[in-house]
Amino acid sequence: MNTTNTMSEKRVRVRFAPSPTGGLHMGGVRTALFNYLFAKKHNGDFILRIEDTDQTRYVKGAEDYIIEALKWCGIEPNEGVGFGDGPYAPYRQSERKNTGIYMKYAQKLIEAGGAYYAFDTEEELEEMRKRLEAAKVVSPQYNHITRMNMRNSLTLSHDEVQKLLDSGVPYVIRLKVPRNEEIRFYDIIRGWIVVNSSTIDDKVLLKSDGMPTYHLAHIVDDIEMKITHVIRGEEWLPSAPAHVLTYKYLGLENQMPQLAHLPLILKPDGKGKLSKRDTSGLPMFPLNWHDERTGESYIGYRESGFFPEAFINMLALLGWNPGNNQEILSKEEMIQLFSLEKVHKAGAKFDPEKTKWFNQQYLRKKDKLELAKLLEPILKENNITADLEYTAKVCELMKEKAHFVKEIWEFGKYMFVEPDKYDEKVIQKKWNPDSQKQIQEIKTLLQNIEPFEADNIHHALDNFSKEKGKIDYQLIRTLLTGVSSGPSLVHIMEILGKSKTLKRLETALEKLAVTQN
Numbered sequence: 001m002n003t004t005n006t007m008s009e010k011r012v013r014v015r016f017a018p019s020p021t022g023g024l025h026m027g028g029v030r031t032a033l034f035n036y037l038f039a040k041k042h043n044g045d046f047i048l049r050i051e052d053t054d055q056t057r058y059v060k061g062a063e064d065y066i067i068e069a070l071k072w073c074g075i076e077p078n079e080g081v082g083f084g085d086g087p088y089a090p091y092r093q094s095e096r097k098n099t100g101i102y103m104k105y106a107q108k109l110i111e112a113g114g115a116y117y118a119f120d121t122e123e124e125l126e127e128m129r130k131r132l133e134a135a136k137v138v139s140p141q142y143n144h145i146t147r148m149n150m151r152n153s154l155t156l157s158h159d160e161v162q163k164l165l166d167s168g169v170p171y172v173i174r175l176k177v178p179r180n181e182e183i184r185f186y187d188i189i190r191g192w193i194v195v196n197s198s199t200i201d202d203k204v205l206l207k208s209d210g211m212p213t214y215h216l217a218h219i220v221d222d223i224e225m226k227i228t229h230v231i232r233g234e235e236w237l238p239s240a241p242a243h244v245l246t247y248k249y250l251g252l253e254n255q256m257p258q259l260a261h262l263p264l265i266l267k268p269d270g271k272g273k274l275s276k277r278d279t280s281g282l283p284m285f286p287l288n289w290h291d292e293r294t295g296e297s298y299i300g301y302r303e304s305g306f307f308p309e310a311f312i313n314m315l316a317l318l319g320w321n322p323g324n325n326q327e328i329l330s331k332e333e334m335i336q337l338f339s340l341e342k343v344h345k346a347g348a349k350f351d352p353e354k355t356k357w358f359n360q361q362y363l364r365k366k367d368k369l370e371l372a373k374l375l376e377p378i379l380k381e382n383n384i385t386a387d388l389e390y391t392a393k394v395c396e397l398m399k400e401k402a403h404f405v406k407e408i409w410e411f412g413k414y415m416f417v418e419p420d421k422y423d424e425k426v427i428q429k430k431w432n433p434d435s436q437k438q439i440q441e442i443k444t445l446l447q448n449i450e451p452f453e454a455d456n457i458h459h460a461l462d463n464f465s466k467e468k469g470k471i472d473y474q475l476i477r478t479l480l481t482g483v484s485s486g487p488s489l490v491h492i493m494e495i496l497g498k499s500k501t502l503k504r505l506e507t508a509l510e511k512l513a514v515t516q517n
């Protein structure tokens with residue numbers, strides 16, 4: 001089987017189908033991203049379907065969160081909840097249920113002998129579990145063996161079944177998984193997979209409240225929405241054989257989308273699946289998330305100062321690479337280079353340092369005015385008003401070392417506020433009457449530089465150093481900025497301007513003279 005064959009026949013249609021059971025975490029965003037890249041690469045459609053059939057796990061706000069997160073990441077579906085209805089609306093399963101579509105397919109499965117009614121009560125199911133546990137069955141299941149001792153349309157007579165249905169006794173519809181059959185299917189990432197049907201349970205397809213389970217609902221919707229490829233997390237791989245069987249029973253094997261199960265995202269040490277508790281201080285969620293049920297709040301990548309481009313670039317390389325060692329990829333480049341065949345099946349380790357590195361790379365690429373505009377709100381929070389052009393120059397100067405815009409403020413605060421103290425260690429080691437005299441001379445020297453630009457300052461200081469004795473640049477830096485290291489000193493002087501530079505040196509002389517006396 002080959003992805004390109006089918007693609008030439010059908011328009012590619014993929015879906016991201018989250019359940020609104022909590023905040024969408026970064027693993028979910030990566031699934032959405034791979035679907036998006038694949039769709040765009042093949043000029044296809046990318047759909048957002050909300051799988052909300054499990055009302056007990058429904059979390060208020062989760063759906064809006066998913067929509068906002070996808071928007072922030074720039075991976076917007078062209079059809080689906082929150083993004084405009086396409087030809088297959090509604091896109092929320094709870095609303096689709098009212099059209100009777102799931103029941104229709106469930107009935108078809110029963111007629112085809114691929115599913116059956118089960119009338120067992122909770123107590124009866126519990127009894128079965130206990131019985132199997134007592135018999136030391138490792139994983140007690142409702143399956144080809146145990147179903148024969150239960151109350152279902154395989155063990156009851158036709159009349160009995162009809163009577164129960166007519167009298168409104170609650171029932172579920174289960175998939176009838178055969179004994180000892182080979183189920184084979186192809187996964188674009190993993191190749192051929194063969195599973196013996198005896199290991200699979202008779203999954204519930206339709207619940208007693210009339211709601212379909214995920215297993216039935218997603219199949220029905222994928223068929224109805226003409227989905228060509230199902231790209232989803234590895235955790236769904238164990239259910240895939242049951243899905244393959246369902247298509248077979250429906251007689252729609254040839255309409256089954258191609259499958260691609262994405263690798264797990266692993267903890268930084270590679271030991272197990274990444275969880276909210278193992279991200280080494282980085283967020284798990286794209287945006288701030290507050291879980292109303294537990295009262296817990298989580299910070300998002302957005303609020304931590306990550307650029308969406310950096311975030312998705314990092315995510316794209318968790319399990320995929322373009323095959324050319326390129327790490328910084330624009331969305332357009334990712335689209336061009338993306339292929340499911342290049343997705344690895346081994347788990348991908350989350351790397352917090354690398355994640356910050358990505359943000360740094362994107363920060364460095366940003367234009368100084370753009371950075372200045374991003375820095376402005378942070379300055380405002382700190383009661384600083386500065387001219388945008390001045391801020392832009394500071395951004396240009398500081399951006400090399402910063403991973404985040406807020407670090408431009410943290411590292412470069414002294415470009416906006418005069419220092420009120422000087423690095424103790426430097427002063428203790430270097431401040432003496434000679435240095436005081438030298439600073440006075442340097443002040444005079446600086447006074448005469450025109451225009452007051454980095455190159456000129458550099459030459460003047462250099463000459464001074466050669467003719468009149470070595471300049472202690474670290475000391476001057478400390479007097480000007482309060483700290484002992486930072487970007488190019490002469491550029492700091494140029495940006496501060498002559499009068500501020502001189503004034504700061506003057507203030508330092510005064511303050512240090514006072515402390516010395």
Ligand code: GLU
Binds near residue numbers: 018051232236
């Ligand atoms: N609703 C499922 C989930 O939340 C979707 C799985 C699929 O893509 O088929 O993971």
